[in-house]
Amino acid sequence: MLFTSDNWAGVHPDILDAMVAANGGNAPAYGNDPSTEAARAALSDSFEREVEVAFVTTGSAANGLALACMMPPWGAVMAHEHAHVHIDECGAPEFYTGGAKVLTVPGQGGKLTPAALRDALSVYSPPQYHRVRPAALSLTQGTEWGSVYQPDEIGALAEVARAFGLKVHMDGARFAGAVASGAGTPAELTWKAGVDVLCLGGTKNGCMAAEAVICFDKALAEQLPWRQKRAGLSWSKHRFLSVQWSAYLKDGLWLDLAGHANDAAARLAEMMSRHEAIDLILPPQINEVFVTMPDGLAEKLREQGAQFYDWIQPNDAHDRKARRFVTSYVTADADIAALEEALR
Structure with missing residues (x-):
């Protein structure tokens, strides 16, 4: 994850x-x-x-x-x-x-x-x-x-x-x-x-x-x-x-790789947005997904092996609770499925 x-x-x-x-x-x-x-x-x-x-x-x-x-x-x-x-x-x-x-x-x-x-x-x-x-x-x-x-x-x-x-x-x-x-x-x-x-x-x-x-x-x-x-x-x-x-x-290798990462981010965002405690900040257009979630949920995900970053920016509008999830050309369906299981 x-x-x-x-x-x-x-x-x-x-x-x-x-x-x-x-x-x-x-x-x-x-x-x-x-x-x-x-x-x-x-x-x-x-x-x-x-x-x-x-x-x-x-x-x-x-x-x-x-x-x-x-x-x-x-x-x-x-x-x-x-x-x-x-x-x-x-x-x-x-x-x-x-x-x-x-x-x-x-x-x-x-x-x-x-x-x-x-x-x-x-x-x-x-x-x-x-x-x-x-x-x-x-x-x-x-x-x-x-x-x-x-x-x-x-x-x-x-x-x-x-x-x-x-x-x-x-x-x-x-x-x-x-x-x-x-x-x-x-x-x-x-x-x-x-x-x-x-x-x-x-x-x-x-x-x-x-x-x-x-x-x-x-x-x-x-x-x-x-x-x-x-x-x-x-x-x-x-x-x-x-x-x-x-x-x-x-x-066109570069676009194939980027397209895979983008698609993985879209699937990830759709899956996470179904969780009642997670809010999607923006629909992802590239391979980055930004969400808000309670600290307790973030800690539990990390305890189960999920790795992601807190996303703190100057003057952001998300009460400094934004989290960033990034996909890549090697992100597999299994990675997203594992995160879904952890959320469940």
Whole structure:
């Protein structure tokens, strides 16, 4: 009954096999190998246009590098008050940008609205040197509450950002889940809606250590190699990053894995919502289920072997009693059945 995090799942066999195959012989270092070029081509095909990419091993590094390319040290990132770049990266965005601030905006269900974003930005317009200067909007897809931005929602937020001179960054640690939910194609959920940079995650969905900074704005991409090297994030044996992406994208594997995790979350949510002491906070759109339940029930579930996290966020509306259950590409029907039996 493991529902803690999709990070706990192992590496998908196809991806592991690709890494083992890449271990034969020699290859040029630091991304100058055929495998890296093949991975870039696969991503360009997936996003329906040529993209510039920097491959890194962690989501925090990806977000930090992307945001550093988008602003000066006196800049600011506008993000949801529960965004990962604000809550769960130990100040990494501020570190990589040389001191830029993360400014937060409230929003229901993990989402920002154009009106709330406009109100927050108006405080800093016109710019004055006594205050930081907002330079980027960061959106999380899917969000920290398991919801998904639709293309028109992204477009409306991007329009506000453009009006105030901001670039648009997307934290896509669970982007595959958003695509698999049916919200739109990779292109429709990113550059076609106004996103300049996507940090695409693979680690939560079957890869070993695979995150990609995908630049749709080539001007921003020019800084990436230098910032990546300066931060100590340039892998010499780069082919072991690249081959993960080619295997991940091949024949739609990434969407199959995310789709399985999404379906498992939907079944889990439906089962839990039938329990009289459990309330579903939001219908899950990706592989995260958020509920409220009494402390006593949570303790009894843990005593029976269920593993999940309490979900405490600043200014949340759930009296600090939210619980998060996360499924993954390896979640089986037996896992859900075991939790149902424990609840019974």
